[in-house]
Amino acid sequence: MRIIAQHITKSYGTIKALDDVSFLVDHGELFGVIGPDGAGKTTLFRILTTLLVPDKGDAWMNGMHTVKDYKAIRKILGYMPGKFSLYQDLSVEENLKFFASIFGKKFDKDFALIKDIYAQLAPFKTRLAGHLSGGMKQKLALCCALIHTPEILVLDEPTTGVDALSRSEFWDMITGLKNEGITTIVSTPYMDETARCERVALVQDGHILQIDTPARIIESFQRKLFSVKTNNLYKALTDLKAFDSAHAVYPFGQTIHFVPKDEGLEKNKIQEYLVEAGHENPEVEPDRPDIEDCFMELMRNE
Amino acid sequence: MNNQQKHIIISARDMVKRFGHFTANDHLNFEVYKGEIFGFLGANGAGKTTAIRILCGLSKPTSGEIKVAGLDVYRNANEIKKNIGYMSQKFSLYENLTVWENIRFFAGIYGMRLKDINAKGRQMMERLEIEHLRNKLIASLPTGWRQKLAFSIAIFHEPQIVFLDEPTSGVDPVTRKQFWEMIYETAQNGMTVFVTTHYMDEAEYCDRVTIMTEGKIIALDTPQQLKKQYNANSMDEVFRKLARNIE
Numbered sequence: 001m002r003i004i005a006q007h008i009t010k011s012y013g014t015i016k017a018l019d020d021v022s023f024l025v026d027h028g029e030l031f032g033v034i035g036p037d038g039a040g041k042t043t044l045f046r047i048l049t050t051l052l053v054p055d056k057g058d059a060w061m062n063g064m065h066t067v068k069d070y071k072a073i074r075k076i077l078g079y080m081p082g083k084f085s086l087y088q089d090l091s092v093e094e095n096l097k098f099f100a101s102i103f104g105k106k107f108d109k110d111f112a113l114i115k116d117i118y119a120q121l122a123p124f125k126t127r128l129a130g131h132l133s134g135g136m137k138q139k140l141a142l143c144c145a146l147i148h149t150p151e152i153l154v155l156d157e158p159t160t161g162v163d164a165l166s167r168s169e170f171w172d173m174i175t176g177l178k179n180e181g182i183t184t185i186v187s188t189p190y191m192d193e194t195a196r197c198e199r200v201a202l203v204q205d206g207h208i209l210q211i212d213t214p215a216r217i218i219e220s221f222q223r224k225l226f227s228v229k230t231n232n233l234y235k236a237l238t239d240l241k242a243f244d245s246a247h248a249v250y251p252f253g254q255t256i257h258f259v260p261k262d263e264g265l266e267k268n269k270i271q272e273y274l275v276e277a278g279h280e281n282p283e284v285e286p287d288r289p290d291i292e293d294c295f296m297e298l299m300r301n302e
Numbered sequence: 303m304n305n306q307q308k309h310i311i312i313s314a315r316d317m318v319k320r321f322g323h324f325t326a327n328d329h330l331n332f333e334v335y336k337g338e339i340f341g342f343l344g345a346n347g348a349g350k351t352t353a354i355r356i357l358c359g360l361s362k363p364t365s366g367e368i369k370v371a372g373l374d375v376y377r378n379a380n381e382i383k384k385n386i387g388y389m390s391q392k393f394s395l396y397e398n399l400t401v402w403e404n405i406r407f408f409a410g411i412y413g414m415r416l417k418d419i420n421a422k423g424r425q426m427m428e429r430l431e432i433e434h435l436r437n438k439l440i441a442s443l444p445t446g447w448r449q450k451l452a453f454s455i456a457i458f459h460e461p462q463i464v465f466l467d468e469p470t471s472g473v474d475p476v477t478r479k480q481f482w483e484m485i486y487e488t489a490q491n492g493m494t495v496f497v498t499t500h501y502m503d504e505a506e507y508c509d510r511v512t513i514m515t516e517g518k519i520i521a522l523d524t525p526q527q528l529k530k531q532y533n534a535n536s537m538d539e540v541f542r543k544l545a546r547n548i549e
Contacts, residue, residue: 036474038445134346160472163345164502164538165545189472192503192538204474234486250479251486253506253537254525292475299476 002027002152002183008057010043017043019206030178032197033187040206041187042082045156049079061152078150080141082157088130092121092140095129103148113146113180117173135166155186171196194291202295209298221294224263227287228256230279239277309336311494317366319352326352328517339495341508345545348514350498359383371462387456390467394452397441412459426454446477453484466497482507502538513544520544
């Protein structure tokens with residue numbers, strides 16, 4: 001195991017940021033920590049990167065203890081904090097040279113780990129880091145985190161606020177690193193990015209709700225689910241919420257996900273109810289849950 | 303939105319904004335209808351924020367003919383501000399003020415009288431079921447409550463248009479869904495909602511969507527039409543196809 005976290009608890013005053021968090025990450029694994037702002041993602045990552053001491057519990061990175069062996073751990077970590085932390089008044093190339101020199105290395109653009117990523121940055125190598133677009137800044141930060149050949153990569157919300165295309169490109173890069181044998185732990189508030197990880201921990205209010213592969217999380221959704229379409233979505237939403245068979249009703253783009261209380265409820269019952277409420281030809285079809293359905297069901301059971 | 307008489311509430315003709323040699327908005331043309339949920343999407347640096355600042359009367363365009371709520375952005379910028387509401391995830395409420403102090407402060411900025419603020423503020427807190435939180439600091443509220451309150455305050459003075467700049471960034475899925483329900487309700491009541499987001503699934507909630515890249519609008523239509531036109535299953539796919547084509 002490359003990352004071991006056991007019963008980690010951390011409070012700030014009266015606020016419990018992490019409450020008894022335990023998990024394992026295997027060698028070469030791409031592990032996601034998925035949850036909204038305030039779930040405790042950054043606190044967890046600061047403990048794993050030796051920047052914060054937990055109140056209770058222990059963590060090991062590559063067999064080294066995060067409190068006792070913090071100096072040794074820092075040599076094998078690549079860390080990208082949530083806030084952009086490169087030197088804005090240095091150029092792309094100067095930042096890379098600087099971070100390489102801190103670790104006693106020379107910056108080499110052909111170095112295998114960063115070659116493909118640097119190729120995208122190369123046209124801007126003389127530009128100041130502060131003048132890069134959001135997506136490019138994140139690519140540079142990733143390059144800087146990889147420059148000393150880390151064994152474990154810790155990425156705290158690398159795609160937050162980044163547009164959908166740049167986000168997708170960034171995930172392609174992280175996935176590519178797997179072939180280099182790097183263990184990666186990455187956090188994100190975007191639920192749809194769950195699918196890009198091998199295993200994920202869903203977190204909320206300092207707790208882990210579930211840890212599993214994305215496929216098994218979807219499979220573990222115990223209830224029936226229907227997609228509903230009508231020409232008046234807002235009215236359908238209000239009507240379905242008032243339906244006494246409703247367990248959960250949520251808007252999902254141009255459809256509504258309807259989860260009945262009772263397993264046995266057939267789709268024509270829902271259709272009949274909607275027609276009675278004044279909807280013309282409502283479409284109701286059984287559907288698979290989305291990762292958000294799973295997350296919301298887990299939140300409900302907390 | 304009803305397809306009856308489409309009443310134009312925002313119109314932009316050849317809207318241009320230059321900063322030195324850089325063209326942030328390059329001849330934008332679009333109309334937004336009353337009661338519509340209008341999605342404004344684009345890559346980072348595409349020029350969305352520049353456009354919103356102009357529409358909110360905070361920045362003067364270089365050229366073009368732009369009207370917001372029937373008012374000219376060159377001459378009536380201050381009037382425009384009274385007719386719009388604004389909310390973003392980054393900045394919405396003052397954390398070190400209480401719920402009530404925030405309501406009073408923002409309503410006061412929009413020129414509402416204290417008597418009206420008192421009456422309406424009470425109603426609003428009743429509707430949101432947060433009367434017991436009246437004297438609590440915003441910092442002490444859970445994200446879900448903050449989000450709903452921020453939105454309610456942004457529309458407290460009953461503006462014609464509300465601008466939402468990445469309103470749901472980083473919030474949990476339940477709050478995000480509830481937030482969109484509030485948006486639906488607001489649009490249903492005739493207010494126009496102008497919204498930016500990085501969540502492509504949220505683009506599917508909009509009546510119509512524009513996609514911007516490099517200062518230009520490259521697509522403007524309903525989500526259904528855009529998916530059909532670009533042979534895509536989701537708005538995420540539409541976005542990635544369009545943004546990639548440009549490069």
